[in-house]
Amino acid sequence: MKAALIGLPFSGKSTVFQALTGIESGKKEETVGTIKVPDERIDKLAEIYNPKKKTYSEFVLSDYTVPPSKESALPAKVKNLIQKSDLLIMTLRNFDSLMTSDPSDPAAEYKKIKEDMILTDFVVIEKRLEREMKEKKNPPELKVLQRLRDLFENGEFPAADTVSPEEMELIANYNFLSLKKMIVLVNQPEGEQTVPPELAKQLEADGISCFCVSAPLEVELSELAPEEQLEFLKDYGLSESASVRFIKSAYAALGLISFLTAGSDEVRAWPIKNGTPALYAAGKIHSDIQRGFIRAEVVHFDDFIKYGSEAECKKAAAYRLEGKEYVVKDGDIINFRFNV
Numbered sequence: 001m002k003a004a005l006i007g008l009p010f011s012g013k014s015t016v017f018q019a020l021t022g023i024e025s026g027k028k029e030e031t032v033g034t035i036k037v038p039d040e041r042i043d044k045l046a047e048i049y050n051p052k053k054k055t056y057s058e059f060v061l062s063d064y065t066v067p068p069s070k071e072s073a074l075p076a077k078v079k080n081l082i083q084k085s086d087l088l089i090m091t092l093r094n095f096d097s098l099m100t101s102d103p104s105d106p107a108a109e110y111k112k113i114k115e116d117m118i119l120t121d122f123v124v125i126e127k128r129l130e131r132e133m134k135e136k137k138n139p140p141e142l143k144v145l146q147r148l149r150d151l152f153e154n155g156e157f158p159a160a161d162t163v164s165p166e167e168m169e170l171i172a173n174y175n176f177l178s179l180k181k182m183i184v185l186v187n188q189p190e191g192e193q194t195v196p197p198e199l200a201k202q203l204e205a206d207g208i209s210c211f212c213v214s215a216p217l218e219v220e221l222s223e224l225a226p227e228e229q230l231e232f233l234k235d236y237g238l239s240e241s242a243s244v245r246f247i248k249s250a251y252a253a254l255g256l257i258s259f260l261t262a263g264s265d266e267v268r269a270w271p272i273k274n275g276t277p278a279l280y281a282a283g284k285i286h287s288d289i290q291r292g293f294i295r296a297e298v299v300h301f302d303d304f305i306k307y308g309s310e311a312e313c314k315k316a317a318a319y320r321l322e323g324k325e326y327v328v329k330d331g332d333i334i335n336f337r338f339n340v
């Protein structure tokens with residue numbers, strides 16, 4: 001899973017990056033860090049299996065250092081770099097900055113970046129449609145492109161159901177920015193937990209979820225020992241760190257769940273899209289397992305814990321044998337049987 005921080009200069013992207021990854025962004029064009037997805041189920045299973053290795057899900061997060069340009073909210077270089085991201089995290093400044101005399105206006109920042117994303121995509125579509133006028137090849141994606149062009153012309157982000165999953169595949173190569181999953185992160189003064197009303201209205205209309213952080217505070221928090229973190233959060237009237245809130249919104253925005261594998265070698269969480277059939281879940285682990293898929297041996301984490309061990313689960317006949325079509329649930333512990 002790849003996520004990228006975008007936003008106007010001085011909005012606090014690198015500070016957020018440091019809070020989430022523990023890494024300070026350098027002078028490089030792109031700094032990459034990972035965020036481990038905390039999962040108590042992995043910890044519990046590791047206590048039972050005592051594996052050589054335990055592996056949490058991960059997000060790979062990118063932060064960019066690109067000279068800001070006056071004419072564009074997102075420099076061309078950044079646009080290229082974020083093409084391969086699954087998730088964009090748009091950081092908006094809602095604090096007075098020492099770096100600029102511009103007053104903070106997160107709603108205006110949002111609008112500016114949104115316009116820029118839409119314009120970028122609009123230009124790509126216009127060029128493509130222009131070529132089509134000459135070539136008259138009538139490719140299957142044409143209808144989708146025309147529909148998107150009409151929306152972009154009106155300055156609108158496509159709603160979630162504008163493009164069906166099948167159509168999405170047709171236009172995947174275009175990597176449209178406006179079709180990427182996105183979360184908004186409002187960077188504001190300590191203790192301030194309300195999203196500015198005008199911004200909230202725009203985000204609701206666009207169906208984009210949002211949360212508030214105070215990035216420097218979160219950096220301080222991330223440097224504390226786990227047992228001190230709770231106390232610190234309480235002092236500021238918070239219940240969860242930005243990192244936990246980020247992961248929750250990212251999973252929701254991307255429609256992700258996790259299935260688990262457990263054994264004496266490794267206990268591991270695997271992120272998949274909600275609704276994924278067992279056959280494709282198998283492919284996440286290895287293409288051989290998908291190719292030679294026979295059955296999925298499944299027990300839900302809650303049942304596993306109820307019985308306490310593999311042996312007890314077997315005694316109680318808690319393992320189910322599921323086929324290729326079985327839709328994997330969050331917290332399923334799966335052993336794939338395969339033959340290649």
Ligand SMILES: Nc1nc2c(ncn2[C@@H]2O[C@H](COP(=O)(O)OP(=O)(O)OP(=O)(O)O)[C@@H](O)[C@H]2O)c(=O)[nH]1
Pocket residue numbers: 007008009010011012013014015016064065066095096097099187188189213214215216
């Ligand atoms: N008061 C205040 N200062 C902040 C906050 N977040 C970031 N800063 C400060 O704002 C300055 C810019 O923050 P960065 O994280 O470097 O911002 P950036 O978006 O990465 O900036 P560029 O990479 O230059 O575009 C730094 O001095 C931060 O310490 C905040 O929530 N409140």
Ligand SMILES: [Mg+2]
Pocket residue numbers: 013014015025064065
């Ligand atoms: Mg930066």
